[in-house]
Amino acid sequence: MHRYRSHTCGALREGDIDQTVRLSGWCHRIRDHGGVLFIDLRDHYGLTQCVADPDSPAFKDAEKLRAEWVVRIDGKVRRRPAGTDNPDLPTGMVELYVSEIEVLGPAAELPLPVFGEQEYPEDIRLKYRFLDLRREKLHQNIIKRGQIIDSIRRRMKEQGFFEFQTPILTASSPEGARDFLVPSRLHPGKFYALPQAPQQFKQLTMIAGFDRYFQIAPCFRDEDARADRSPGEFYQLDVEMSFVTQDDVFGAVEPVMRGVFEEFGEGKPVTQKFPLIPFAEAIRKYGSDKPDLRNPILMQDVSEHFRGSGFKVFARMLEDRKNQVWAIPGTGGGSRAFCDRMNSWAQGEGQPGLGYIMWREGGEGAGPLANNIGPERTAALRAQLGLKEGDAGFFVAGDPDKFWKFAGLARTRLGEELKLIDKDRFELAWIVDFPMYEYNEEEKKIDFSHNPFSMPNMEPDAFLALDPNDKDALLNLKAIQYDIVCNGIELSSGAIRNHRPDVMKKAFAIAGYPQEVLEAKFGGMLRALSLGAPPHGGIAPGIDRIVMLLCGEENLREVVLFPMNQRAEDLMMGAPSEVAPKQLRELHIRLNLPQS
Numbered sequence: 282m283h284r285y286r287s288h289t290c291g292a293l294r295e296g297d298i299d300q301t302v303r304l305s306g307w308c309h310r311i312r313d314h315g316g317v318l319f320i321d322l323r324d325h326y327g328l329t330q331c332v333a334d335p336d337s338p339a340f341k342d343a344e345k346l347r348a349e350w351v352v353r354i355d356g357k358v359r360r361r362p363a364g365t366d367n368p369d370l371p372t373g374m375v376e377l378y379v380s381e382i383e384v385l386g387p388a389a390e391l392p393l394p395v396f397g398e399q400e401y402p403e404d405i406r407l408k409y410r411f412l413d414l415r416r417e418k419l420h421q422n423i424i425k426r427g428q429i430i431d432s433i434r435r436r437m438k439e440q441g442f443f444e445f446q447t448p449i450l451t452a453s454s455p456e457g458a459r460d461f462l463v464p465s466r467l468h469p470g471k472f473y474a475l476p477q478a479p480q481q482f483k484q485l486t487m488i489a490g491f492d493r494y495f496q497i498a499p500c501f502r503d504e505d506a507r508a509d510r511s512p513g514e515f516y517q518l519d520v521e522m523s524f525v526t527q528d529d530v531f532g533a534v535e536p537v538m539r540g541v542f543e544e545f546g547e548g549k550p551v552t553q554k555f556p557l558i559p560f561a562e563a564i565r566k567y568g569s570d571k572p573d574l575r576n577p578i579l580m581q582d583v584s585e586h587f588r589g590s591g592f593k594v595f596a597r598m599l600e601d602r603k604n605q606v607w608a609i610p611g612t613g614g615g616s617r618a619f620c621d622r623m624n625s626w627a628q629g630e631g632q633p634g635l636g637y638i639m640w641r642e643g644g645e646g647a648g649p650l651a652n653n654i655g656p657e658r659t660a661a662l663r664a665q666l667g668l669k670e671g672d673a674g675f676f677v678a679g680d681p682d683k684f685w686k687f688a689g690l691a692r693t694r695l696g697e698e699l700k701l702i703d704k705d706r707f708e709l710a711w712i713v714d715f716p717m718y719e720y721n722e723e724e725k726k727i728d729f730s731h732n733p734f735s736m737p738n739m740e741p742d743a744f745l746a747l748d749p750n751d752k753d754a755l756l757n758l759k760a761i762q763y764d765i766v767c768n769g770i771e772l773s774s775g776a777i778r779n780h781r782p783d784v785m786k787k788a789f790a791i792a793g794y795p796q797e798v799l800e801a802k803f804g805g806m807l808r809a810l811s812l813g814a815p816p817h818g819g820i821a822p823g824i825d826r827i828v829m830l831l832c833g834e835e836n837l838r839e840v841v842l843f844p845m846n847q848r849a850e851d852l853m854m855g856a857p858s859e860v861a862p863k864q865l866r867e868l869h870i871r872l873n874l875p876q877s
Contacts, residue, residue, distance in 0.1 A: 285303070286304055289326035290329045291371055292372075301358075302357075305354070307324070308352060309328060311346055311348065319331070330361070330373075330376040331376065333382075342384075346384075347388065349391055349415075351384075351386035353385055354377065359375065360375060392409050395415045403846065404852060410853050422840050428545070429831060430497055430824065436537045441492075442493040443494060445483075449475060450474075450475070458502040459503035476498075477501065478517070481805075481806055485806075487817040488815070498516065506846075511825060511844060515823065518823075520819045527777055539555075542830075551706070552710070557711045558710050558711065558713070560716065561714070564681075568685050568686065568690070568691070576692065577696075578612075579610070580608065592653040598678050604679055604681075605678070607677050607684075608675070613701075614675075623691070635676070636649075636676040636678075637674065637676065638659060638674050639673045640663055644663070662674060707767055707830070709766070710765075711764070712766060713762075715762040716759060716760070717758040718730055720756060727793070731762055735778065736784070738761050741783075745783060747787075761776055763776065772823055772826055772827060773820050775820025776819075781810070781814075785810070
């Protein structure tokens, strides 16, 4: 028999009854039932109930066992007594009658429990992550993560994509988030950077003549943590394709995303054909460029009902043609208590309040706004919004460029409070037609709105002929950029790349970058593009966020093997840490620490 096990703790079935077997694992739970000891033995594969009574030669050894001790147990498989079987457990029809126990690894007093899923302070969970990972839910999340990545990799290869590995030590990027820098010993005073993404490398792969690239790529950014963003590092499905349009990218990526969500979504409905929602429409209807489409609330422009009305606050605002009034329908929210609660919430968000109208029995509007604009306008509002008795409408006014994010928060809040959101589905969509440029009010200049390396959504010759001083034309220009969103979470951004050096030079010149600055910052890419670059584009869905959604978690730390805390600290390994003076001398580095 093998030194440690003949079977795993998840393998035994009724067909193994009367066999003598050997298991090894952790003592998950130990129960004393009137002198009979039950040991739930756990390993990576499952759990088996082991039994030792006073007649067992290993009974005295069994009495010494404690939670999370690692042991080897020999014994005979028998059927569980009638009425004690556990149909929820794969091994639940049998148990192991113990004949011998060997302690392989005793455990000291545990800093956090492994049995059960009780809440525990995050700092303790992260410091003892190896214990936290023994807990069933987190353990299963990490297993599912590996299965999801395997599925993605298989689906990409089936579509003719080839997997590449790009460098980890590279040059610092002058754009985007902060780099993690790595000092060079061989080149004093110079630094490598960890890649924020393999963006330039994957484009260079296309320029090198490879056609379909993908990689499960590690990315490193020195930025603050959020629930949907890990500090320090994360993984993405990095994709690039040559000779493609936006629709070609969608046609390649959408089946992969849909298939993975169907495979691991536990039967929850998944969007079959992802809708294409222009950026401006997403802002207008949902108040977000990553809308949660499970929320049925659609915002509407209701400015005409307030223009020249008796509600002077809104009427005066609307004298400025750029201002608007948006309505957020609240089905079932027509009680005074609920409307007051929403108003208080808005004030807590730094707003003066949230105007509302309630529609009472008989269809009449109630509340200060209804009293000021009168019954005709109130009835017209109700008709436009499709509301009925017992419903309410909430209103936000001003410059939409300044209030749309708050309006989106209010829409989300209403959907949650009124329980309108169907949580048991995956709603995916493409957000398209992002603006190429925006106006920087502080610097009074045109700036890139999103990715500066995207192709303008117009013919190159037409773009090259654009008047760089035509502000309206530039602010109306769209880029060929796109995002995938799912249930209110952005999974990825992508674009058709600007592969023409002349177009790129003009695009950057419009945003205030002289050619010499462009050459200094992106000279390598410009040289590559000038030596025969195919039209190409790609995307990079976030692996961590996909897994988070499919595991039903709200925080990335629940689906990452060894995460950092919110302050980008690894409490388990003690990183970041000080280094020895000798190491600093080898790197020609002298510390200049801030004064405490």
